[in-house]
Amino acid sequence: xxxxxxxxxxxxxxxxxxNERRLLPQLLRQIPRKKEFELIVVDGQSTDGSQEYLNSQKxxxxxSSKPGRAVQQNRGAQDAKGSYLLFLHxxxxxxxxxxxxxxxxxxxxxxxxxxxxxxxASHPLLKIAAYGSRWSHLLFRGGDQGLLVxxxxxxxxxxxxxxxxxxxxxxxxxxxxxxSGLQILPATLTTSARRFLxxxxxxxxxxxxxxxxxHWCHVKPKYLSSYYQRWVG
Numbered sequence: 001x002x003x004x005x006x007x008x009x010x011x012x013x014x015x016x017x018x019n020e021r022r023l024l025p026q027l028l029r030q031i032p033r034k035k036e037f038e039l040i041v042v043d044g045q046s047t048d049g050s051q052e053y054l055n056s057q058k059x060x061x062x063x064s065s066k067p068g069r070a071v072q073q074n075r076g077a078q079d080a081k082g083s084y085l086l087f088l089h090x091x092x093x094x095x096x097x098x099x100x101x102x103x104x105x106x107x108x109x110x111x112x113x114x115x116x117x118x119x120x121a122s123h124p125l126l127k128i129a130a131y132g133s134r135w136s137h138l139l140f141r142g143g144d145q146g147l148l149v150x151x152x153x154x155x156x157x158x159x160x161x162x163x164x165x166x167x168x169x170x171x172x173x174x175x176x177x178x179x180s181g182l183q184i185l186p187a188t189l190t191t192s193a194r195r196f197l198x199x200x201x202x203x204x205x206x207x208x209x210x211x212x213x214x215h216w217c218h219v220k221p222k223y224l225s226s227y228y229q230r231w232v233g
Contacts, residue, residue: 009038010106012080012151013088016065016072018044020090024053027090032099033059038081042072069143070160070168077151077159085154087147087169091192093120094146098187102148111180112149114141114173121193123201136182139212143169144191153180163221166228170215199232207231 013031017024024041031039041060043051044067054062065075073087084106088094098115105113117133119126132140147169157175160168176182196204211228 009082010036011038011084011086011102012076012082013037013039013086014073014076014080015039015041015088015090016044016069016076017041017046017050017090018067018072019046019048019050021046021048021050021053023090024050026093028057028059030094031059040076040080042076044068044072068162068165070162070164073168074159074162077154080151083151085149085151087143087149089144089146089191091194092144092146093190095187095190098146098185098189101185101187105148105183105185110148110183111153112147112176113183113185114145114147115185115187115189117142117145118188118190119193119196120190121197123193123196125201125205126193126196129205134184136177136184138170138174138177138216141170141173141182142212144189146189147173148185149176161221165221165225166211167215167221167224170212204232 015027028039031037039060040063041054042063042065043054044065051062051064054060061079063075063079065072077085086102094115115133117130119130133145153176157172157179159172161171162168164171173182193201211224211232214224214227
C-alpha cells in the first residue's frame with residue numbers, strides 16, 4: 001500500500017468483547033503474527049478476567065470502553081493505525097485461506113468486503129441460513145461474517161451508528177453498499193452457533209430474520225432493540 005511506512009500496520013483487526021474470557025485464547029491463536037497486522041481488542045467492562053488475560057498478551061492492544069458493540073468498534077477504529085480495518089467477532093474462526101483472501105483484497109484496493117459464512121454446527125436450517133451469505137444483499141449480511149473496510153472510507157461514513165444496539169453492522173453495510181459496494185471474498189468464516197443451540201435454532205433464526213427485515217424496512221433503532229430484547233435477548 002502506498003503512503004504508509006513499511007513499519008506501519010496495513011490491517012487493524014478490531015474485536016469487541018465483553019465477558020468472553022473462555023474464547024480469547026482461540027481468537028489469539030488464529031491471528032497471523034505479521035508486522036503488517038495489529039490486533040485491537042476493545043473490552044466493554046468485562047468482569048470475568050478478560051482484561052487481566054488480555055493485558056498479559058503481548059500481541060494485543062487492549063482498549064477499555066463503554067459496553068455496546070457499535071461504541072466499542074468505533075473506539076477501536078479511533079486508535080487503529082492500519083489503512084484497513086477488519087471488524088471481527090470473538091467467536092469467529094478464519095482459516096488460512098481467509099487471511100490470504102484478505103491480503104489479496106487489500107493489495108487490490110478493495111473498498112469494503114466480507115466473507116461467506118458457515119456455522120460450527122451441522123443443523124440443516126443453519127446451513128440454509130449460511131448459504132445466503134454468498135449474495136451481497138443486505139438481508140443476507142451481518143457482522144458475524146467479518147467486515148473489511150478502508151479506514152478512510154469508514155470515517156467518511158462516520159463509522160457505526162451508536163443509536164443501534166442491534167443491527168449496527170447492518171446499518172454500516174447499508175451505507176457501504178450505497179457508497180462503494182461490498183465484495184464477497186472467496187473464503188468462508190466459521191462462526192459459533194452457541195446462541196442458536198441454546199435458545200432453539202428454529203425460534204432464533206425466525207426472530208433474527210424478523211429483525212433483519214425490520215431493519216431493511218428502516219424501522220427505528222429503538223424499536224429494533226425492543227423487539228430483539230423481547231424475543232432474542
